[in-house]
Amino acid sequence: MRTTFVVPDDLDAPRRGDDVVAPGDTIPPHNPMCYGCGPRSPHGLHLSMIAGEGVTATGELLVEPRFEGGPGVIHGGILASVFDESMGLGLMLMGLTAVTVVLDIDYARPVPIGTRLRLDARVLGTRRRQVYAEATATVLGADRAAGEPVAGAHGLFVIVDPHAHFGPTRDLGQKE
Numbered sequence: 399m400r401t402t403f404v405v406p407d408d409l410d411a412p413r414r415g416d417d418v419v420a421p422g423d424t425i426p427p428h429n430p431m432c433y434g435c436g437p438r439s440p441h442g443l444h445l446s447m448i449a450g451e452g453v454t455a456t457g458e459l460l461v462e463p464r465f466e467g468g469p470g471v472i473h474g475g476i477l478a479s480v481f482d483e484s485m486g487l488g489l490m491l492m493g494l495t496a497v498t499v500v501l502d503i504d505y506a507r508p509v510p511i512g513t514r515l516r517l518d519a520r521v522l523g524t525r526r527r528q529v530y531a532e533a534t535a536t537v538l539g540a541d542r543a544a545g546e547p548v549a550g551a552h553g554l555f556v557i558v559d560p561h562a563h564f565g566p567t568r569d570l571g572q573k574e
């Protein structure tokens with residue numbers, strides 16, 4: 399992976415929250431109407447992530463025809479959304495709410511429609527309100543070098559008070 403994103407080398411180790419799902423369990427969607435993870439989002443990705451050990455999460459995504467960008471390949475913005483959401487769900491294992499302020503994507507290889515991707519997300523550490531995370535996408539069932547990511551991401555998230563942050567816009571949300 400090649401990236402210009404700089405991860406500080408003095409981060410505090412991420413701490414798993416006390417009251418979060420166990421390793422192996424599905425991380426619940428944070429909003430049923432979320433474009434990334436919401437099961438009721440009409441045109442969403444419907445991404446689901448499984449909690450791993452520590453502050454890690456894994457998931458899978460079938461690259462559907464509706465995700466097309468260039469002829470026959472995934473749209474880069476869709477892949478960015480997938481990474482944003484997979485890291486965001488992963489950091490919910492810290493038992494806090496944080497929003498993305500920086501998203502860095504390394505598009506290493508084209509990803510054809512019909513590909514099934516494995517997603518691995520991991521919180522790298524924290525610095526005051528900042529939370530650094532990374533994620534990779536690898537092709538499941540691929541002939542090519544096993545385990546070599548086709549894309550990767552880094553995210554910088556900032557911890558917020560959900561009531562204060564979403565209070566002013568909550569009524570604009572789609573009704574189920």
Ligand SMILES: CCCCCCCCCC(=O)SCCNC(=O)CCNC(=O)[C@H](O)C(C)(C)COP(=O)(O)OP(=O)(O)OC[C@H]1O[C@@H](n2cnc3c(N)ncnc32)[C@H](O)[C@@H]1OP(=O)(O)O
Nearest residue numbers: 428482483486487495496497498499525526527528556558
């Ligand atoms: C509901 C749960 C969601 C869980 C998963 C969701 C997955 C998807 C996530 C998303 O896509 S969220 C949607 C896209 N993101 C946003 O809409 C965020 C928009 N930005 C903001 O609302 C404000 O910038 C924010 C509330 C995050 C920060 O504003 P503040 O006025 O509270 O920040 P402040 O200036 O006091 O800075 C707080 C910390 O954040 C850091 N920070 C803020 N913006 C930054 C930035 N751009 N780059 C680096 N650091 C930044 C800042 O340096 C500082 O670090 P320290 O903790 O060390 O003091």
